[in-house]
Amino acid sequence: MSNQKPVTAFGPDFPFAYDDWLAHPAGLGSIPADRHGQAVAVIGAGAAGIIAGHELMKLGLKPEIYESGKFGGRLRSEPFEGTEDVIAELGGMRFPVSSRAFYHYVEALKLESRPFPNPLTPAAGSTVIDLEGETHFARTLDDLPQLYHEVAAAYRAALEEHADFTALTDAVRNRDVVRLKAIWDPMVAKWDERTFYDFVVSSQAFQNLSFRHREVFGQVGFGTGGWDSDFPNSMLEILRVNLLELDDHQRFIVGGVENVLHCLWRQPAICAHWPEGTTLAALNGGATLGRAVKISRNDTGGLTVTDLWGVSRDYAAVLVTCQSHLLTTSVAVDEALFDQKLWMALDRTRYMQAAKTFVMVDRPFWNDIDPATGRPLLSMTLTDRNTRGTYFFDNGPDKPGVICLSYSWMTDALKVLPYGPEKRVELALAALERIYPDVDIRSHIRGNPICVSWEADENFLGAFKGALPGHYRYNHRMYGHFMQGEMPMEQRGIFLAGDGISWTPAWVEGSVQTALNAVWGIMTHLGGKCAAENLGPGDLWPTVGPVALPD
Template identity: 50%
Template sequence: MTLASQHPMTMFGPDFPFAYDDWLSHPAGLGRLPEHRLGTPVAVVGGGVSGLVAAYELMRLGLRPVLYEAGELGGRMRSIAFADHPDSLAELGAMRFPPSASTLFHYIGLLGLATRPFPNPLSACTPSTVLDLGGVVHRVRTADELPTDYQAVADAWDKALQDRAELSSMEDAIRRRDVPAIKSIWNRLVTEMDDQSFYGFLAASSAFESFRTREIFGQVGFGTGGWDTDFPNSILEILRVIYTHADDDQVSIVGGARQVPAGLWTRTPGRLAHWPAGTSLSSLNSGRPRPSVTRLSRTGEAITVEDSSGARQDFAAAVFTPHVWTLLGRIDCAPELLSVPQWTAVERTHYMNSSKLFVLTDRPFWRDTDPRTGRDVMGMTLTDRSPRGVYLFDDGPDRPGVMCLSYSWNDDSSKMLTLDDGQRLAVVLRQLKAIYPDVDIASHVIGDPITVTWEREPHFMGAFRASLPGHYRYQRRLFTQFMQRGEPDARRGFFLCGDDVSWTAGFAEGAVTTALNAVWGVLDHLGGATAPENPGPGDRFDELAPVDLPF
């Protein structure tokens, strides 16, 4: 075992290599406010994990977070129970989390939530994986059982990463949290590759010279499945995931992902400034959030928030966590709250589309043995047909099973957009019949399906941000917006956060870490400071700042 391998892999950087997990766990705490600021109301817009983390930490600092939420608490941590079966859940948003998300797992541990391995393709907890490409079906349990050409594609991917992206060197630097080494590698790659798409990266690699190699990789991928819906995106987006093992060894949260934001809403911290013991976000907000925000404006030094009930309140600071596109239409936002370049970055933000379809079954019938083959009658399925991914969840032979019969992205998601739930189910079952001709899935389905298409959700308009080639500069503007020292007064006190502001969109870790950026921003804005022995992200910004590409 090498020295580097003894260090755990975490989502440390590479754009902004700040140790958020260490900042959270330090005995000095996140900082202190002036006495006269204690109890000051601060607006927190959005009740997803980013909003709840920001509100929880602001409460611990002694501020009074006032939470606004347009729907239910949870955001895209949306765990929906099946009718008459409350213990069986459909995870419509975030459903699998990498252990390298160490800041997120700080809160999972704080709440005492249990996890279990997620049944990704070829995972040790996945009894079998079925690959259906071009009408040819392969059934495997481990990577060693993959056909030769599939194994060659896996080797090609590793070779491309080693040859063109310094994979081993970056992994080693991230494990050791070697900031100079990380920035030396990453800043060069950003400069060289900002204009390159994922597909362009593959096509320019000698290992992917063959179109067939690129096609197999796009349809199957390695880790959580196919990558072709990411092909138009910036290669930098993909490298961030690969370097930090965000696609590896993922787990689900027992009892549903929604427990993270819901738990932070009701938790009473053991260490609180200003507030009495037993205080929670729920108690500070009289048991429920305020309704959706309709207008954000500036009134003197205050941020004025108006909600759908017509109520207005002025705040010393406001934290905004929803998708930034909501600032363009769903919320009447005063233009002076952001700079013109920041508004351009908001306009240019690109979102991934995504759809899911879940059904409840009478039992996990897919574990039945096929008498002809001796294998399970069904397996976790990757296909080039419209379902794209089929995931199977069970809690034992005598309990109902849950099937995610379709998990699709971008164009594949758009194919579902105009179909109602029943039509979606019919289409998916018809497609799966071609893969499993002897399996009557429909006969095991209990009740109605549960579906989501994130691009038609009015307060989301997409699953998560995914930067296109050439978008690095825009993303940098959004990520660094929490640094407001020296900004005009009109742009101070309003803080963006959430996973689409982060460098790792689509991962809860990014939502959590940018929430902590906003917490530091509010602390600084209200005259507070961190302890010298535990500097925050803004204190170390000049040292760690993302590379600033020239125009």
């Protein structure tokens, strides 16, 4: 078993090896010399925008980055007041090692990562599960009651029964495209219109168990915690998470994941056309442009982007990485730029809510041992109370620590939407004090709390996509939009990227892969191509692209 290849985020819908494409010495491709220096617009300075901008710069283009809010998008690392490196990860915070395209940049920038303190992992040290007032302490699954073992075994059995999961995993592990598509493609039609909950309750393993088992599965789930918020989602969305091990072997970026983008912004690269030492920051004069408020076709056949100050600039191509609903609420986009079926997909995409509440504390006091029990004072905590998930971040015994008091989704996130930071902290502390009645958390808190509700941010309108049953066709239209060779001319030259465009929303790997699709699309749109020995995603799309479902 130790000689097995690792699982990577390879497919399953489009099995293209983005990590190999990035690492190949031939590079991603080239554009004609007469296109060198040409400006292209990138809307959004998040992961997709900055990574695409970096690669477009290397091709010899001049990416001009527009940002309506904060640099970094949903890779947002917020420092606590008075500190430099004590941070709250408000967006993405845990990154599975299967995300090989993302780690290509992390490793190139020589940034450090460490295991994330997920439940029942060595990084967490210990875990407390508190459901319906009953509390269990555990270091591994073996420490939990039999019911939890039955739930875990039932879900593994359901994956085998409904999804031929071992064979699928082997195909992903071995990058066996033929075998992978032979198993996955028929499952698309079978499970697109059925929910996660349907998958669970229709399995023989769960039918043999009680409602309580299903309830515990919803509260505790697998990997990172409870999944009941995802019960209404298309099962395809959950299968991809399981299959690509996105919920396993996760790490965090030391100092904050936002540093990946700041470093890439300032990272010199070997570029066509541009002189040695060129950076994305330098090409943008050291700062991004402001909010883009309009995208339109101009008289020369190119595209024009107008910013919030009324300044219009012309571009050979435009890459849009913002949340899709902003294209009908915040940015005035010429309707003719997208096919009406694509507009349907962009508008019908459903986004999930998420809220986090963080506090800084004087030290990692949760590691103190309770003399009465011999256990740490506090543990990573999963509960049905308001907090849902509580995580602890140890920066060293002599440095302030961070507690993510609460990470919640959907209904649980909406419960705190009207409240400010102090009220959210009070609600979280009240819940934790019921689980740990003898632990004084309050006296350790320093500074002001940091909170986020992504659905309340006008630049996001939600945390991440959560595809509903029947949304595969919408996802296919958005993801495949970079393939523009057969589109009418009036729809070419504007591209889409971001985790909401990907098959794997909420995971940064989806942002990276769709950004690279867009780089291939823009390169091809401008007359460029890949080296014959390092073909890109669009070159392989006709033979291994996602299966199409009939309209």
